[in-house]
Amino acid sequence: MTTKLTIGKAINEGLRRAMEDDPKVLVMGEDVGRLGGVFRVTDGLHKDFGADRVIDTPLAESGIIGTAIGLALRGYRPVCEIQFDGFFFPATNQTFTQLAKMHQRSGGRLRLPVVLRIPYGGGIGAVEHHSESPEAYFAHTAGLRVVTVANPEDAYWMVQQAIACDDPVVFFEPKRRYWDKADVDTTRSLTSAAPMGAARIARPGQDVTLVAYGPMVKTALQAAEADTDHSVEVIDLRSLSPIDYDTVCSSVRRTGRLVVAHEAPVSSGLGAEIAARVTEECFYHLEAPVVRVGGFDTPYPPSRLEEHYLPDLDRVLDGVDRTFAF
Amino acid sequence: MADTAKPKGGGTARSTGGRRRSRKDTAPNIADEQPKTLLDYYRQMLLIRRFEERTAQAYTQARIGGYCHLNLGEEATIVGLMTALQERDYLFTNYREHGYAIGKGISPRSVMAELYGRSTGVSKGWGGSMHMFDTQTRMLGGYGIVGGQLPLATGAALAISYRGGDEVVMCQMGDGTTNIGAFHESLNIAALWNLPIVFVVVNNFTGMGTTVEKSSAEPELYKRGSSYRMEGVRVDGQDVLAVRDAATDLVERARAEQKPFLLEAISYRMKGHSVVDPAKYRTAEQAEEAKANDPVLAFERQLEEAGILTEEIKQEIADSVRDEVTDAADFAENSPHPEVSTLFDYTYATPVPNESRRMPADPVFAE
Ligand SMILES: Cc1ncc(C[n+]2csc(CCOP(=O)(O)OP(=O)(O)O)c2C)c(N)n1
Numbered sequence: 001m002t003t004k005l006t007i008g009k010a011i012n013e014g015l016r017r018a019m020e021d022d023p024k025v026l027v028m029g030e031d032v033g034r035l036g037g038v039f040r041v042t043d044g045l046h047k048d049f050g051a052d053r054v055i056d057t058p059l060a061e062s063g064i065i066g067t068a069i070g071l072a073l074r075g076y077r078p079v080c081e082i083q084f085d086g087f088f089f090p091a092t093n094q095t096f097t098q099l100a101k102m103h104q105r106s107g108g109r110l111r112l113p114v115v116l117r118i119p120y121g122g123g124i125g126a127v128e129h130h131s132e133s134p135e136a137y138f139a140h141t142a143g144l145r146v147v148t149v150a151n152p153e154d155a156y157w158m159v160q161q162a163i164a165c166d167d168p169v170v171f172f173e174p175k176r177r178y179w180d181k182a183d184v185d186t187t188r189s190l191t192s193a194a195p196m197g198a199a200r201i202a203r204p205g206q207d208v209t210l211v212a213y214g215p216m217v218k219t220a221l222q223a224a225e226a227d228t229d230h231s232v233e234v235i236d237l238r239s240l241s242p243i244d245y246d247t248v249c250s251s252v253r254r255t256g257r258l259v260v261a262h263e264a265p266v267s268s269g270l271g272a273e274i275a276a277r278v279t280e281e282c283f284y285h286l287e288a289p290v291v292r293v294g295g296f297d298t299p300y301p302p303s304r305l306e307e308h309y310l311p312d313l314d315r316v317l318d319g320v321d322r323t324f325a326f
Numbered sequence: 327m328a329d330t331a332k333p334k335g336g337g338t339a340r341s342t343g344g345r346r347r348s349r350k351d352t353a354p355n356i357a358d359e360q361p362k363t364l365l366d367y368y369r370q371m372l373l374i375r376r377f378e379e380r381t382a383q384a385y386t387q388a389r390i391g392g393y394c395h396l397n398l399g400e401e402a403t404i405v406g407l408m409t410a411l412q413e414r415d416y417l418f419t420n421y422r423e424h425g426y427a428i429g430k431g432i433s434p435r436s437v438m439a440e441l442y443g444r445s446t447g448v449s450k451g452w453g454g455s456m457h458m459f460d461t462q463t464r465m466l467g468g469y470g471i472v473g474g475q476l477p478l479a480t481g482a483a484l485a486i487s488y489r490g491g492d493e494v495v496m497c498q499m500g501d502g503t504t505n506i507g508a509f510h511e512s513l514n515i516a517a518l519w520n521l522p523i524v525f526v527v528v529n530n531f532t533g534m535g536t537t538v539e540k541s542s543a544e545p546e547l548y549k550r551g552s553s554y555r556m557e558g559v560r561v562d563g564q565d566v567l568a569v570r571d572a573a574t575d576l577v578e579r580a581r582a583e584q585k586p587f588l589l590e591a592i593s594y595r596m597k598g599h600s601v602v603d604p605a606k607y608r609t610a611e612q613a614e615e616a617k618a619n620d621p622v623l624a625f626e627r628q629l630e631e632a633g634i635l636t637e638e639i640k641q642e643i644a645d646s647v648r649d650e651v652t653d654a655a656d657f658a659e660n661s662p663h664p665e666v667s668t669l670f671d672y673t674y675a676t677p678v679p680n681e682s683r684r685m686p687a688d689p690v691f692a693e
Contacts, residue, residue: 031534035535035607056536056540058541059533059541062507089471090506090508126392127454127456127470129471130392296669301669302451302453302664303391305666
């Protein structure tokens with residue numbers, strides 16, 4: 001049986017199911033309770049699970065993630081909501097010095113099943129702090145799993161997989177796609193869903209591989225649709241750390257070309273990492289250098305310049321063209 | 327403009343300590359004040375009120391982008407606080423700062439143009455609603471990150487102290503901000519190093535939808551400085567004279583005694599957290615209470631009863647405020663947007679290599 005869900009609602013339903021299945025799952029954050037969060041992703045959970053399991057915290061990101069670590073040390077599975085990408089940073093210390101490292105530091109004795117939910121990316125006419133794509137900072141830190149979703153189906157299952165995972169998971173939510181709708185079969189079992197760490201071929205093709213994730217998957221699919229000259233294979237990366245290179249590389253070996261698109265600035269971004277790895281592993285299959293399409297090397301601009309900053313359909317198509325022009 | 331936005335001269339210039347009142351027993355009395363001064367405060371409050379109403383309207387019409395937090399209900403606090411500052415004093419605020427920017431002496435035109443994201447705005451359209459900077463009037467920012475302004479304001483106070491200057495820093499924040507680590511680190515440093523700074527908590531009872539009681543273990547926020555042995559004062563933020571007196575007292579003591587203070591102003595947020603927030607979490611009584619505590623109306627009534635604000639003067643002020651706001655909005659409307667070609671102009675202050683790499687859409691492997 002399928003239900004039509006938006007990405008936001010799918011995460012909400014996923015959280016609900018995780019909370020029903022496991023009493024150790026807690027939701028915490030600023031205004032996640034009565035208010036249901038700024039994007040209403042936790043809407044209704046407070047009413048149904050109570051204030052003990054859906055915790056309205058003070059305005060204190062460091063305190064939120066720090067206490068979540070403490071809860072996880074004692075067997076709970078906290079899911080922290082950070083309101084916007086840019087508000088994560090006060091909690092940087094807890095995340096990078098503790099959360100990412102305690103499993104190793106304890107010789108594997110401690111497990112930290114903490115989920116950090118962070119709405120990210122631009123395109124909603126917001127500004128700095130409200131539109132950023134900080135995923136590379138997290139992906140650069142071993143010990144954190146970093147995932148993102150591009151459709152309601154993944155949103156529903158991956159949030160549950162993230163919660164069930166014994167490692168800390170940073171769960172990036174594509175805020176400008178929160179309202180995108182699709183059918184989700186919510187009656188299946190969690191184990192039957194595609195694994196959280198696997199990339200997905202979102203659209204098969206032969207001439208060029210286009211890797212995207214989160215909010216850019218839709219743009220990539222539109223680009224593939226719009227490009228009548230080439231058959232574009234679109235890969236939805238889903239897991240940003242670790243990256244499923246098997247899927248990416250086997251696609252590139254078939255197509256011989258790769259474009260990586262993300263909203264985050266190009267320099268030292270995920271695209272750089274993927275380009276380097278693919279060059280190492282698929283050098284003799286490549287017909288052209290890997291092309292990266294992304295945001296510019298500048299802080300997120302004011303809303304009137306946003307459309308020029310964000311990589312759009314044209315910029316992605318231009319990237320595709322460049323791999324063929326080589 | 328400056329003469330209307332920022333009061334100058336006798337009526338408000340105050341000597342240190344001389345007019346310190348015991349805030350509990352003797353509320354400031356308008357009979358002790360110059361009518362001209364009172365009317366000036368009233369005009370400034372009304373200006374902020376009408377400016378913010380216009381801002382809300384422009385936002386709803388999509389003339390203003392980003393997030394937009396209004397000072398509606400906070401007018402008495404703002405005017406009282408800004409009156410207490412000298413021109414040479416510095417101001418840091420949170421993102422709810424349009425009224426403060428005007429109060430510190432930035433023209434409504436530059437503030438409105440900034441809201442509209444135009445290049446004639448006080449931050450050239452790059453800061454928007456939350457990030458207004460003006461070194462000339464010593465407004466050192468609106469800050470969108472909660473608590474972001476606190477350590478920075480403390481550093482500005484350290485610079486004054488280091489140099490032996492006699493300026494004071496005022497650092498405004500909301501009640502919710504007192505729960506973030508930066509608040510405690512900053513208060514500790516300011517107290518430890520005897521810095522001339524007045525931290526001002528505008529307590530409107532909520533941070534977004536979370537109440538002070540639900541988020542602060544010491545809900546009497548002016549006491550939160552006590553673990554740093556910092557004197558704290560609470561004042562009725564709806565009373566412009568009370569705010570002015572309390573703030574002047576602390577600013578001048580910070581200047582003279584070289585130490586920090588904490589001032590809490592009890593205020594009301596008349597609308598949602600930002601323009602797009604319908605504030606459904608508020609009960610009807612709470613919304614009523616905010617409305618009943620409208621500081622502009624209250625002051626208006628007070629002045630009318632005292633015979634200071636006649637029908638004629640009231641109309642005059644209303645007209646001139648309306649004209650000023652209309653002028654600001656027209657100015658903003660007719661100003662240019664930042665050029666796309668300026669997208670990289672402010673990333674670095676000094677030249678950087680690899681210019682072309684900042685344009686990933688440009689051919690990177692063209693010959
Ligand atoms: C570090 C950080 N966390 C969260 C936010 C989102 N946020 C913006 S304003 C706000 C509430 C702040 O309340 P308060 O300090 O009382 O100020 P008020 O808005 O009432 O003026 C929150 C949670 C933010 N801007 N920065």
